[in-house]
Amino acid sequence: MNFGRLLIILAIVLISTVLHELAHGGVAYLLGDTTAKDEGRLSLNPVKHIDPVMSILIPVMLFMMGGPIFGGAKPVPVDSRNLKWREWGMALVAVAGPMTNFLIAFIAYLVGVFTGLFDSYGTASYIMSEVVLINLGLMIFNLIPIPPLDGSRVLYAIAPDGARKVMSYIETYGIFIVMTLVLLFGGVLSQYMMWAMNGILNFFSFLTGGA
Numbered sequence: 001m002n003f004g005r006l007l008i009i010l011a012i013v014l015i016s017t018v019l020h021e022l023a024h025g026g027v028a029y030l031l032g033d034t035t036a037k038d039e040g041r042l043s044l045n046p047v048k049h050i051d052p053v054m055s056i057l058i059p060v061m062l063f064m065m066g067g068p069i070f071g072g073a074k075p076v077p078v079d080s081r082n083l084k085w086r087e088w089g090m091a092l093v094a095v096a097g098p099m100t101n102f103l104i105a106f107i108a109y110l111v112g113v114f115t116g117l118f119d120s121y122g123t124a125s126y127i128m129s130e131v132v133l134i135n136l137g138l139m140i141f142n143l144i145p146i147p148p149l150d151g152s153r154v155l156y157a158i159a160p161d162g163a164r165k166v167m168s169y170i171e172t173y174g175i176f177i178v179m180t181l182v183l184l185f186g187g188v189l190s191q192y193m194m195w196a197m198n199g200i201l202n203f204f205s206f207l208t209g210g211a
Helices: 003-030 052-065 086-114 123-142 150-158 161-171 174-184 186-207
Strands: none
Touching: 003 052, 003 086, 003 123, 052 174, 086 123, 086 150, 086 186, 123 186, 150 161, 161 174, 174 186
């Protein structure tokens, strides 16, 4: 195992997931819920956001497995009762996180392409490439519509009441579902994520004229 590369991966995952959670909390605040702010979670301090399993264990496991790397941080608290548009407001809060990762990935891609880093070798090139790939991984994984992932919040907004009750029950066991998904279906998950990531990278290449 290359511990230098692992430390780089963990640092990127941590920074990216902190920004992901800040996006959730920031949009919630704009929509009327101050819970995250009141609990001190609208902060860049990583200590307030680290989750031992999602921020460290899962990224390390995925690094060792050689698949796409993603992770997570402690979810920022959001009280949907305080949000404008209730379920749709919650859907906007949920989408803010993955879209932040998409934006980070696109900016890093632009930097890598137009500075020539992607055409070179070395630590800087590796870091920029991993910023792109990890943030795409975070976006794609979080958009899977399974509680407690962000995609489920969008599904919840359009689901009938019966389905919402089932989703609320499933969310109670959220962390175990995520671990099971990674451990038992890692191969299928990796293939799905690689297919989606390649599609987005082709889209980035198209936007930059294939540079």
